[in-house]
Amino acid sequence: xxxxxxxxxxxxxxxxxxxxxxxxxxxxxxxxxxxxxxxxxxxxxxxxxxxxxxxx
Amino acid sequence: xxxxxxxxxxxxxxxxxxxxxxxxxxxxxxxxxxxxxxxxxxxxxxxxxxxxxxxxxxxxxxxxxxxxxxxxxxxxxxxxxxxxxxxxxxxxxxxxxxxxxxxxxxxxxxxxxxxxxxxxxxxxxxxxxxxxxxxxxxxxxxxxxxxxxxxxxxxxxxxxxxxxxxxxxxxxxxxxxxxxxxxxxxxxxxxxxxxxxxxxxxxxxxxxxxxxxxxxx
Numbered sequence: 001x002x003x004x005x006x007x008x009x010x011x012x013x014x015x016x017x018x019x020x021x022x023x024x025x026x027x028x029x030x031x032x033x034x035x036x037x038x039x040x041x042x043x044x045x046x047x048x049x050x051x052x053x054x055x056x
Numbered sequence: 057x058x059x060x061x062x063x064x065x066x067x068x069x070x071x072x073x074x075x076x077x078x079x080x081x082x083x084x085x086x087x088x089x090x091x092x093x094x095x096x097x098x099x100x101x102x103x104x105x106x107x108x109x110x111x112x113x114x115x116x117x118x119x120x121x122x123x124x125x126x127x128x129x130x131x132x133x134x135x136x137x138x139x140x141x142x143x144x145x146x147x148x149x150x151x152x153x154x155x156x157x158x159x160x161x162x163x164x165x166x167x168x169x170x171x172x173x174x175x176x177x178x179x180x181x182x183x184x185x186x187x188x189x190x191x192x193x194x195x196x197x198x199x200x201x202x203x204x205x206x207x208x209x210x211x212x213x214x215x216x217x218x219x220x221x222x223x224x225x226x227x228x229x230x231x232x233x234x235x236x237x238x239x240x241x242x243x244x245x246x247x248x249x250x251x252x253x254x255x256x257x258x259x260x261x262x263x264x265x266x267x268x269x270x271x272x273x
Contacts, residue, residue, distance in 0.1 A: 001145045016134030024136035027106045028098065029076045029151040 005032040011039060057273065059199055059229035062246065064090045066272050067156060067197050067227050076100055078147070078187055080157035080170075081125045083197045087156060098135075100152060102183035104143045107135025124183065147186045155191035157184060159198040159226075161213040164260040166223040166235035168196060169215035181218060188219035200228035200257050207259040209233070209240070230254055231262075232272065239263050244270045 008026075013036040057065075063083060068090035071077060075097040079085050088099065088110060099108040101123040108123055109130035117128035131137075146152065161169040168188055171181040188194055198208055209226065225243075226233045231254055232244040241263045245254055251264050 001142075001149055019136075021105075021107070021131055021135045021137040024138070027136040027138060027142070027146065028134070029100070029106055029146050030149075 001030055006030055007033045007035055009035045009037055011037065060086070062229045062273065063197050063199070063227055066232065066244075067195065070156075070195055070225075070227075071095070071097055071154065073097065075153040076106070076146075076151060078102070078152050078155045078183075078191065080155070080184065080187070081182075082158035084156035084158060085123075085125060085127070087197075098132075100143070100146065101129075102140070102143055102147070102187075104138045104140055105129075105131070105135065106138075106146070107132040109135075144183070144186060147183065147190050150190050150192060152187065152191040154193045154195065155187045156195045156197055157188065157218075159196045159208065161208055161210055161215050162196050162198065162223055162226055163210045163213045164235070164239045165212070166221045167213045168194075168218045168223050169213040170196075170218050172216045174216070184218045188222040193224050194222050195225045195227060196223050197227050200230040207257060210259045211261070230257060233262070236263070241265065242269060244272050247271045247273055 008031050013034065060083065064086050067087050071091065073096040077097055078100045079087055098106050100106050101108050103122070103124045105123065109132045112118070112121070112128040112130050116130060121129060121131070123129045157168065157170055159168055159170045160173060171184055172178045200209065201207055209228070223235050225235070226240070230246045230249055231242050233240045233242050240260050242251070242254070242265070245251065251269065255262050
């Protein structure tokens with residue numbers, strides 16, 4: 001909540017609606033970017049930024 | 057077209073894809089009726105919802121699912137529910153891109169009074185104090201005059217303030233005005249209304265652009 005930008009790194013990117021609303025701990029308004037990575041990529045540091053709403 | 061419909065149709069154009077939006081009680085809560093079905097944004101409610109959908113029909117209504125005004129609502133795909141502390145963290149952290157609130161009075165400094173008329177029962181200020189100070193952009197939706205025909209766009213507010221110098225834009229049934237350091241700059245004017253008529257309905261001194269004014273229906 002306090003950070004200017006929040007990058008969520010995930011091995012398992014789900015489509016919107018996959019999680020029950022009451023089980024979401026960090027609502028999307030707090031997340032600036034989502035970075036899907038495979039476990040192999042995580043080790044190699046080769047990330048792909050697929051979506052971002054980084055503030056100006 | 058009614059005054060209300062004109063305000064709401066114009067207000068809906070302010071919402072951009074991806075926005076997190078909070079809509080205050082009154083006129084603003086009707087804005088979703090003027091948004092397209094594929095509208096790409098998340099409507100926030102202070103009681104702890106991000107992704108509010110349209111008002112629930114009687115058969116859909118769930119007693120535990122209400123918005124901050126107490127209306128039964130539905131949820132959009134991708135919505136989330138959380139407690140009030142998270143909800144107000146979202147507001148205070150400035151994660152609300154756009155907030156639309158109603159007004160009793162608004163003035164040329166961007167001061168807003170929308171919660172208390174002395175001597176009359178008020179349910180309280182609610183989340184308006186935080187929203188008006190922390191939202192990235194605050195737009196006031198209001199009729200240009202009250203039911204007695206008196207201006208609501210004033211030189212200085214007389215009622216107790218919700219927050220000082222917080223309003224960015226005012227949308228009424230007669231004009232769209234931006235709050236600037238020099239005063240209220242008229243951006244658009246309602247069809248069939250002259251600048252002179254608009255000024256006559258407004259206590260604050262309006263600034264008109266040198267170029268021709270855009271009209272809206």
